[in-house]
Amino acid sequence: MDLLNAIVAVLNYVFIPAASYGAQLALGALGVTLIYGILRFSNFAHGDTMAFGAMVTILVTWGLQAAGVSLGPLPTALLALPFGIAATILLVLLTDRAVYRFYRRQKAAPVVFVIASMGVMFVLNGIVRFIIGVNDQNFSDGERFIISARTFKTMTGLNEALVLKTSQALTLVTAGIAVALLFWFLNRTRTGKSMRAYSDNEDLALLSGINPERVVIYTWMIVAALATTAGVLYGLDKSFKPFTYFQLLLPIFASAIVGGLGNPLGAIAGGFLIAFSEIGVVYAWKKVLGYLAPEGWEPDGLVQLLSTDYKFAVSFAILIIVLLFKPTGLFKGKSV
Amino acid sequence: MRGPILFAIMAALIVLVGESQSWNTALNIVNMGLISAIMALGVNMQWGYAGLFNIGVMGFVALGGLGCVLVSMPPTGEAWAAGGARVLLALAVGAGAIGAAILTWRKMPRGRLRGAAVAVVLIAGFLLFRYLFDPAVEAIEAVNPAQTGYLGGLGLPVIVAWPVGGLLAAGAAWIVGKTALGLRSDYLAIATLGIAEIIIAVLKNEDWLDRGVKNVIGVPRPVPYEIDLQQSASFVDWMQRWGFDPVVGSSIVVKLAYAGLFLAVLLILIWLMEMALKSPWGRMMRAIRDNETAAEAMGKNVTRRHLQIFILGSAVCGLAGAMMTTLDGQLTPGAYQPLRFTFLIWVMVIVGGSGSNWGSALGGMMIWFFWVEAEPIGKAMMDLITYPMADGSWLKGHLLDSVQHMRLLAMGLVLLLALRFAPRGLLPGR
Numbered sequence: 196m197d198l199l200n201a202i203v204a205v206l207n208y209v210f211i212p213a214a215s216y217g218a219q220l221a222l223g224a225l226g227v228t229l230i231y232g233i234l235r236f237s238n239f240a241h242g243d244t245m246a247f248g249a250m251v252t253i254l255v256t257w258g259l260q261a262a263g264v265s266l267g268p269l270p271t272a273l274l275a276l277p278f279g280i281a282a283t284i285l286l287v288l289l290t291d292r293a294v295y296r297f298y299r300r301q302k303a304a305p306v307v308f309v310i311a312s313m314g315v316m317f318v319l320n321g322i323v324r325f326i327i328g329v330n331d332q333n334f335s336d337g338e339r340f341i342i343s344a345r346t347f348k349t350m351t352g353l354n355e356a357l358v359l360k361t362s363q364a365l366t367l368v369t370a371g372i373a374v375a376l377l378f379w380f381l382n383r384t385r386t387g388k389s390m391r392a393y394s395d396n397e398d399l400a401l402l403s404g405i406n407p408e409r410v411v412i413y414t415w416m417i418v419a420a421l422a423t424t425a426g427v428l429y430g431l432d433k434s435f436k437p438f439t440y441f442q443l444l445l446p447i448f449a450s451a452i453v454g455g456l457g458n459p460l461g462a463i464a465g466g467f468l469i470a471f472s473e474i475g476v477v478y479a480w481k482k483v484l485g486y487l488a489p490e491g492w493e494p495d496g497l498v499q500l501l502s503t504d505y506k507f508a509v510s511f512a513i514l515i516i517v518l519l520f521k522p523t524g525l526f527k528g529k530s531v
Numbered sequence: 532m533r534g535p536i537l538f539a540i541m542a543a544l545i546v547l548v549g550e551s552q553s554w555n556t557a558l559n560i561v562n563m564g565l566i567s568a569i570m571a572l573g574v575n576m577q578w579g580y581a582g583l584f585n586i587g588v589m590g591f592v593a594l595g596g597l598g599c600v601l602v603s604m605p606p607t608g609e610a611w612a613a614g615g616a617r618v619l620l621a622l623a624v625g626a627g628a629i630g631a632a633i634l635t636w637r638k639m640p641r642g643r644l645r646g647a648a649v650a651v652v653l654i655a656g657f658l659l660f661r662y663l664f665d666p667a668v669e670a671i672e673a674v675n676p677a678q679t680g681y682l683g684g685l686g687l688p689v690i691v692a693w694p695v696g697g698l699l700a701a702g703a704a705w706i707v708g709k710t711a712l713g714l715r716s717d718y719l720a721i722a723t724l725g726i727a728e729i730i731i732a733v734l735k736n737e738d739w740l741d742r743g744v745k746n747v748i749g750v751p752r753p754v755p756y757e758i759d760l761q762q763s764a765s766f767v768d769w770m771q772r773w774g775f776d777p778v779v780g781s782s783i784v785v786k787l788a789y790a791g792l793f794l795a796v797l798l799i800l801i802w803l804m805e806m807a808l809k810s811p812w813g814r815m816m817r818a819i820r821d822n823e824t825a826a827e828a829m830g831k832n833v834t835r836r837h838l839q840i841f842i843l844g845s846a847v848c849g850l851a852g853a854m855m856t857t858l859d860g861q862l863t864p865g866a867y868q869p870l871r872f873t874f875l876i877w878v879m880v881i882v883g884g885s886g887s888n889w890g891s892a893l894g895g896m897m898i899w900f901f902w903v904e905a906e907p908i909g910k911a912m913m914d915l916i917t918y919p920m921a922d923g924s925w926l927k928g929h930l931l932d933s934v935q936h937m938r939l940l941a942m943g944l945v946l947l948l949a950l951r952f953a954p955r956g957l958l959p960g961r
Contacts, residue, residue: 237717239586306584306716310881311950313586317943318868324936441869445728450722456717456918481647497667500657504736511725515710518722522714 197352201486203355208482214282214467215363217430221466222425223443224450225377225459232394233414233458236308241447243319243413246440248423249430250327252279252329253334260336270361276427278428284518285418290315291415301412316441323437329371332435335362353412355482361432373424377417381459386413394457414451442507446473449510453517455524464525473509476500534889534958541896548904555779558786561896563795566855568895570872571879572800572888573847579886579960580808580816581840584720589706589872590727591700591845595852598696598861600741603751604684608738610674614667615682618739619665621709626657666707670738670865681742689751693796693853700849701842703730708841713834717842727873734864741862754788757781789858796854800847801888808888816840870939874903878942882949884956893958898942907936913937 210393224244230238238244265271294311341364344356381387393400393410401407426440426493433439450469454461479497488494501508517524551559570588601655632652639645672680703726711722734744760766761780770780791872807813818834819826827833856862875898883894913934949956 211893237720239720281786294951296949306582307954309584309717309720310877311947313877314943314946314950316871318940318947320942321936321938321940321943324939325933328933360906432634444729445721445725449725452718452721504673504732504737505729507725507728507732511722511729514721514725518710518714522718 197388197486200353201354201483203357204207207355207357209471209474209478209526210364211357211359213471215366215428216474217470218366219432219465219466220443220450220470222370222421222428222462223447224371224454224462225374225467226421226425227447227451228454228457228459228462229418229421230460231451233390233410234299234308235307236312237448237456239309239312239444240290240316240319241418242307242315242440242442242444243323244283244287244419244422245429246323246417246435246437247319247426248279249426249440250284250323250437251437252276252423252427253280253327253430253435255279256334257274264329266337268361270335270337270365270431272334272427272431273313273365279427280420280423283423284416285299286319286414287419288412291411310427314315320437320441327437329437332430333426333478334415334435337361347482360432362428366428366432369424373421377421380417386410392424395504444511445507446470449514453513455526458524458526461470462527468525469510472513473506474521476509476526477503509511533621533659533782534893536597537893537897541893541900544900553908554783558783558790560857560900561904562786562793563855563894563901564790565790565797566851566858566876567879567899568878568892569793569797569800569851570848570876571883571891572797572804573851573897574876574880575883575885575888575891576804576847577841577844578880579891580637580820581837582716582820583712583844584716584840585723585838585844586720586842586869586877587723587725587727588848588857588875589869590723590730590874591703591848592852592855592872593730593864593867594699594725595693595704595849596856596882597698597741598699598849598853599689599692599750599856600747600862601684602687602692602881603689604747605686607674607679607681607683609703610679610682613669613674614739617667618671619681619709621660621667624656624663625660628653628660631656648731668737668739669935679742680745681747682737688753690753691804692833693850695825696853696856697846698849700852701846704845705838710840712837712841727869731867732863734862734867741864744865746861746865749789750856750860750862752860753757753792753857754785757785760784765828773786793854793858796850797892801892868894870872875942880948880956881946881954882956884958884960886960887956887958890956890958890960894956897957898945901940901945904944905941909934909937 218304223241225243226244227238230241231237231302249466252272252275256270256272259265259271259274264274266273284433294315294422295308295408298307298311337369338361340358341361342357342359344358347353347356347358379389385503389400389405390410390413392403393405393407397407401411446469447466450465451462452465476498479499481496481498484498485493545557545561548560557743570592573591574585574588577585580871582950632649635648635652639648646708665774671682674680707719707722707726711719732740738745739741741747755779758781761777766781766784767777771778773780775783808816816836818829819831819836823833876895879898881890881893881894882898883892884890910931913930
């Protein structure tokens with residue numbers, strides 16, 4: 196019985212939150228890694244692109260809620276998501292046209308692109324704060340739980356409860372669909388193949404008649420869709436606050452680098468690796484060990500390796516270790 | 532000729548603010564502008580001389596501020612008695628464990644055993660560290676938490692803290708540079724972004740070190756206090772002879788004294804850097820920046836030179852951070868925002884002129900000026916835009932409330948425009 200309780204506690208406090216957080220990070224890291232693979236720079240505006248997409252979705256959600264439209268048990272934000280994606284696609288295509296295309300034509304050094312993306316980040320940050328403000332915004336509705344604490348306890352008779360929030364299940368399902376679509380697109384369609392060819396060898400791709408501008412436009416569109424989805428899922432799961440999206444930049448980049456920049460499969464693996472280590476390290480294991488330890492051996496302290504405020508240190512530490520021992524990432528990434 | 536003209540325009544802008552708003556505001560802008568100029572100099576060393584992309588300026592600046600607290604605040608005797616030695620021992624054990632792990636990695640033959648040994652050393656070191664560290668911290672933080680609750684500093688003059696702040700920043704830079712330099716440029720960027728977040732998290736949470744978010748206030752000053760000046764008969768006499776109000780005069784004099792100190796530091800730094808750039812070392816740095824492969828072929832150790840300049844530049848940022856904490860008279864870890872302390876400094880460098888010391892100094896002053904003045908300017912503009920709207924309408928209220936966010940947008944646009952149309956900045960480097 197104690198063993199079962201321990202397993203349920205680990206599932207509830209570590210596995211489920213980490214899995215949904217990992218899926219959000221993976222979606223974010225996929226965007227970063229695609230930009231890196233095709234446009235060949237680290238896009239520092241990615242966190243704020245996520246915030247922008249989430250913001251548009253929130254505004255549309257509020258509009259739908261006011262109009263009385265709802266999805267029943269599912270959050271209304273799902274209906275608003277396509278609008279958010281469309282707006283974000285427009286935004287990134289506009290920034291590409293106004294900012295990045297010029298440097299692409301000039302064949303500028305990657306670091307110039309990075310600085311330009313910093314400027315874009317500033318502007319987006321200003322726009323998001325200007326429109327929606329800096330405060331927490333709550334926009335989730337519908338059924339909050341799929342399995343609530345009480346139903347689980349009465350069902351199983353255990354002390355520990357397994358809680359599954361709708362947002363968490365939704366995150367995993369949506370992320371799964373998005374990733375499946377992305378890989379189908381990259382591996383099966385003509386455009387996807389040309390994108391991969393362009394990423395592997397730019398000159399050869401140009402010689403075989405691939406239109407680079409078209410590849411770039413498709414990349415931005417996919418990245419916008421991924422970023423908005425990641426932003427909305429994160430907002431549904433936690434809450435929407437513009438500054439947290441900026442702070443997500445570090446774990447997202449860490450995921451992309453750990454998996455190997457430019458490698459989509461690596462980005463997914465990296466996202467889950469970072470999420471599981473982050474939550475595993477800041478979780479207080481006292482309860483779980485209390486169930487497992489023999490009578491009288493229960494730990495006194497919280498058995499928390501690091502306090503929650505240091506969760507960034509975890510992504511940073513993993514990043515440093517990977518940079519020291521395998522600079523191209525766990526999966527083979529690019530290095531320019 | 533361009534330099535003196537631009538600096539003259541800058542001075543004219545300051546005088547304009549002094550005459551139209553108040554001289555106190557103008558001098559505040561000058562003081563923070565001088566500090567920003569020094570931060571911009573530090574970033575320019577890394578970016579302009581070596582092409583290193585550091586976006587962790589905030590962390591190095593905050594470490595400088597910590598230096599101020601550690602050097603100049605009076606020590607808390609009780610806290611030291613309660614757990615000072617134990618905390619130091621714990622930190623030594625932690626550092627020793629990392630050192631031992633590195634040594635194990637170097638000395639042992641390759642294989643699974645090596646990895647396992649390193650892991651054992653690290654885990655044992657961590658457990659021992661926590662065993663020593665946790666009770667000591669609890670004891671220190673229990674000593675009069677409302678007033679102190681931390682170890683305090685050494686009680687030395689605050690000027691001593693400035694180079695110490697630089698040293699702390701240099702130490703952090705060494706750790707980052709050692710791991711991330713020599714790899715792709717983006718990796719250094721991410722690593723610096725990470726270390727900055729961690730430094731701020733440490734400052735916010737380690738109450739035994741700097742009281743965390745409870746802030747350390749009353750950091751000693753290198754210049755006299757206004758109240759002492761007002762009570763000194765000779766000062767009041769002096770002010771009245773010139774026809775000034777002693778209360779207003781005292782605050783102006785204090786600010787001028789700060790400005791003099793900061794200006795001296797800035798000029799010394801620029802002089803040192805100009806000298807360094809003219810020396811063989813400077814030629815080598817330029818050669819490395821312009822063509823790394825060629826410099827490497829000539830037998831220059833590019834990674835080592837990069838590490839050197841990265842540490843120097845970060846130390847300058849740390850120095851500026853210590854000066855800023857001295858000016859504020861307090862360390863408030865919650866106030867460090869990446870947009871303000873990292874990205875704004877980058878705007879200064881790009882707009883001022885990367886690779887040019889005078890250019891970055893000018894950029895620092897000028898961007899800081901507009902950052903401060905953007906608020907009144909933006910408000911005036913927004914008043915004009917919303918003038919035709921009905922009073923009390925939702926949109927008008929929202930627009931007026933959001934004026935403060937406009938300056939982020941404006942700074943982003945300035946950066947993008949400068950990068951595109953004047954990529955070499957106002958005062959281009961050679």
